[in-house]
Amino acid sequence: MDEEGWQDEAAGGAAGSTEGRGGFASRAASGDRAAQARARAHEKAAGVRKKSGGVLRAARRVKFDFIAAENAHDGLDVKFMCRELGVSRSGYYDYLKRPISxxxxxxxxxxxxxxxxxxxxxxxxxxxxxxxxxxxxxxxxxxxxxxxxxxxEKLCHRLKRRFVHTTQSKHERAVAPNVLERDFAVKAPNKVWVSDITYLHTRRGWCYLAAVLDVGSRKLVGWQVGPTMEESLVLGALTYAIEQRNPPPGLIQHSDRGTQYAGRAHRQVLVDHEMVCSMSRHGNCWDNACIESFFSTLKRELPNDHVFDDWHAVDRAVFEYVEAYYNTRRPHSALGYRTPNEYEQSLAV
Missing domain, CATH: 1.10.10 (Arc Repressor Mutant, subunit A)
Known part of the structure; x- marks a missing residue:
């Protein structure tokens, strides 16, 4: 081969090799794109698996509902989701045509x-x-x-607030025995009353609520709101209850061992109206569970999410809650989901 022929062949070979390298690069780029597509598909699959969770092991109906929801919300491909969830497309479309159960x-x-x-x-x-x-x-x-x-439907009731201890039982005053002994299965009103004090927050500091609850009908029969936690607070609640209910002799009036309930004036009111004084054991809030439950319900359901301006605002809010809702419209599980007023009316018939 002469020198020119050799040079022509070498040039042709170089051109051919360049073309070969270009074709290989093109195929490599195409392969990269395919790999990227497969990676994206795997990411999608991982997302579907993460969203579906236990649905992957659930019945076909649940899987079909999941596919329909994801397709409507995110526009995910039906074929892809059916494959990942292990169901057929024909079965899915047939399911959509069926009437609801x-x-x-x-x-x-x-x-x-x-x-x-x-x-x-x-x-x-x-x-x-x-x-x-x-x-x-x-x-x-x-x-x-x-x-x-x-x-x-995303229906969730308001959570309970934390409990704060308010009883002042370290005193030298006389205390009564626990006559009630947690016997809350009272079916008639004006047999057992329970009393206690709780706190409510205002912009001007704490205020206090003393309440009297009739265990027989779960009706709140007396209450008093004030800026201080003195014996006059519980006397006001008890006096109001007596005026409203005119209870017969022998009614059990149960409370904790707080200094307000062990006071001379409070005990004298009980004696004057022939009531039996009963007090919880030391440090045992379950002995007065009915009134504790009421306080928890009250704090959860009061209409104000913000802090009250003062104790007068609390007084108005409690009055509206008790008279317009709790006694008249709120069903109670212990009464067969009747309201306290409905229950007492049923006994009067």
Missing amino acids: QHQRDDLALVPMIHAEFQKHPRGCGSRMVTGALRAQGQPISRKRVRRLMTE
């Missing part, structure tokens, strides 16, 4: 009833109260079902 129709009918019961209460209510109220209306429904529907 009777169970689903019942759920749709129950939802507005649950909303209506929830809205009756200033701060909502829990599944237990909703279930009891619906059963009282003739709806045979389980609490588990109500809890599920309330979760789906």
Whole structure:
């Protein structure tokens, strides 16, 4: 081969090798794009798996509901989700064409009833109260079902506030024995009253509420709000209850061992009206559980989310809560989900 021929062949070979390298680079770039697409698909799959969680092991109906929701909300590909969840596309589309079940129709009918019961209460209510109220209306429904529907509808009642101890039991005054002994199964009013004091916060400091609750009907029969926690506070609540109820002799008046309830003036009122004085054991709040439960409910359901201006504002709020809601409209589980007034009226018939 002469020198020119050799140079031509070398040039052709170099050109061919350049073309080969270019083709390889193109194929490599295409491979990179495919790898990136596969990575994105895996990321999508991971997202679906993370969102679905236990749905991957659930029934097909739940998986189909999940696919429909994700497709409507995020526009995720149906084919991709069916493959990841292990169901067929034909089965999914066939499921969409089916009419809803009777169970689903019942759920749709129950939802507005649950909303209506929830809205009756200033701060909502829990599944237990909703279930009891619906059963009282003739709806045979389980609490588990109500809890599920309330979760789906994002209905959540206001949480309880923390407990603060207010009893001042370190004193030298005489205390009475525990006559009640936690026997809260009282079916008639004006047999047992329970009393206690709690605190409420205002912009001008703490104020205090003394309350008297009739265990037989769970009705609040007396209360007094004031800026100080003195014996006059509990005397005002007890006097109001006596004026409203005119109880017969022998009524048990139970309280804790606080210095206000062990005072001479308070004990004299009990003697004058032939009431039996009963006090909780030392440091045992469960002996007065009924009134503690009422205070917890009151603080959770008072209509003010902000701090009250002063104790007069608290007095007005408590009056409205008791007279316009608690005694008249709030169902109680111990009364078969009837209100205190309804329960007393049923006994009077």
